[in-house]
Amino acid sequence: MQRIFLSPPHMSGKEQKYIKEAFDLNWIAPLGNNVDALESELSDYNNVSGASVVSSGTAAIHLALRLLGAGTGDTVFCSTLTFVASANPIIYQGARPVFIDSEPATWNMSPWALERALDEANKNKRLPKAVIIVNLYGQSARIDDLMDICQKYNVPVIEDAAESLGSEYKGRKSGTFGDFGIFSFNGNKIITTSGGGALVSNDMKALERSRYLATQARDQALHYQHSEIGYNYRMSNIVAGIGRGQLEVLDQRVSQRRRVFNRYVEALRKQSGFSFMPELEGTKSNRWLTALTVDPEKAGITHFDVIEALAGENIEARPVWKPLHLQPAFEGSEYYTHEEWYSFSDELFQYGLCLPSGSNLKETDQDRVISIIKSLLV
Numbered sequence: 055m056q057r058i059f060l061s062p063p064h065m066s067g068k069e070q071k072y073i074k075e076a077f078d079l080n081w082i083a084p085l086g087n088n089v090d091a092l093e094s095e096l097s098d099y100n101n102v103s104g105a106s107v108v109s110s111g112t113a114a115i116h117l118a119l120r121l122l123g124a125g126t127g128d129t130v131f132c133s134t135l136t137f138v139a140s141a142n143p144i145i146y147q148g149a150r151p152v153f154i155d156s157e158p159a160t161w162n163m164s165p166w167a168l169e170r171a172l173d174e175a176n177k178n179k180r181l182p183k184a185v186i187i188v189n190l191y192g193q194s195a196r197i198d199d200l201m202d203i204c205q206k207y208n209v210p211v212i213e214d215a216a217e218s219l220g221s222e223y224k225g226r227k228s229g230t231f232g233d234f235g236i237f238s239f240n241g242n243k244i245i246t247t248s249g250g251g252a253l254v255s256n257d258m259k260a261l262e263r264s265r266y267l268a269t270q271a272r273d274q275a276l277h278y279q280h281s282e283i284g285y286n287y288r289m290s291n292i293v294a295g296i297g298r299g300q301l302e303v304l305d306q307r308v309s310q311r312r313r314v315f316n317r318y319v320e321a322l323r324k325q326s327g328f329s330f331m332p333e334l335e336g337t338k339s340n341r342w343l344t345a346l347t348v349d350p351e352k353a354g355i356t357h358f359d360v361i362e363a364l365a366g367e368n369i370e371a372r373p374v375w376k377p378l379h380l381q382p383a384f385e386g387s388e389y390y391t392h393e394e395w396y397s398f399s400d401e402l403f404q405y406g407l408c409l410p411s412g413s414n415l416k417e418t419d420q421d422r423v424i425s426i427i428k429s430l431l432v
């Protein structure tokens with residue numbers, strides 16, 4: 055049996071045209087027509103003033119933190135239930151992460167935990183340089199509540215929309231609410247350039263500066279002069295060509311992923327102990343990954359039983375992200391729980407898993423996944 059992956063790339067067939075254009079012009083470099091076009095197509099799609107495409111989503115977060123002046127001795131608040139890349143750039147900048155728990159309606163940052171954390175930081179006169187809000191598995195966080203709290207304390211927001219490109223919150227695209235939004239085009243994301251990312255913002259001056267920083271901070275001079283330390287974070291013109299071909303089918307990919315999610319729900323929702331990741335009213339998730347929890351008391355099996363049974367049939371499934379406050383690399387970091395004595399993300403990690411969710415997942419393959427799960431339940 056052919057392996058079924060969690061979230062494999064899904065090409066549109068339109069990518070080669072843009073790559074060929076770059077070859078025909080011999081523009082095999084960072085910068086170039088595909089880069090410019092992808093930036094404007096991405097800002098149009100998301101209805102923001104501008105975008106700057108870079109080598110990865112992680113690079114985009116790093117640039118956003120640098121632009122907001124996060125450095126040694128500073129703190130940055132970050133969702134705990136996320137991929138490690140959300141927080142690593144905090145460390146690159148010599149700042150300290152403070153992790154914020156999830157809440158049940160979105161699995162994303164708890165406004166209640168954030169409020170407590172900011173209130174305490176304010177009292178201690180050490181407000182964070184930024185709050186990184188993650189939109190997990192495509193689901194938007196409680197953006198209005200979170201933005202209100204951040205505005206109350208005048209703390210800038212970076213929206214980590216690496217997993218939520220194409221998702222919506224009250225009709226507006228995910229990733230466009232903070233001072234900066236970031237997207238990822240890594241191989242496993244809803245669209246991919248094989249590797250890449252983007253920073254979006256309505257602050258065109260900040261984006262201009264991000265391009266300068268991403269190009270080794272080169273001054274305007276013939277002789278390669280540098281007044282600051284920069285990075286080599288630009289996206290290549292070839293890679294941007296893949297991005298253009300992918301962006302054309304993004305809305306289709308969202309529908310396909312949502313369809314996969316709905317088929318799982320249809321097949322498994324009546325199983326006792328199975329709870330699928332919710333979708334907050336007024337939001338539309340791209341359902342990047344189908345995530346659910348399995349309560350062993352009610353289901354009679356654990357999420358590991360599901361993962362193992364699928365692995366035995368050459369099918370990839372995974373636990374939900376291990377919360378960052380539990381990661382050895384971040385040991386000793388401060389952490390604010392959803393309720394004073396209760397960590398919701400710990401519970402999600404204890405019971406949560408992600409099922410194969412590719413937009414190119416064949417119905418027959420999905421039916422195999424479903425029947426293997428069902429066979430555990432009889």
Ligand SMILES: *Cc1c(COP(=O)(O)O)cnc(C)c1O
Pocket residue numbers: 109110111112113136137139140188214216217237238239240249250251
């Ligand atoms: C994938 C991902 C990133 C990092 O993106 P890369 O392009 O792989 O660097 C950041 N945050 C989250 C939540 C992600 O899932």
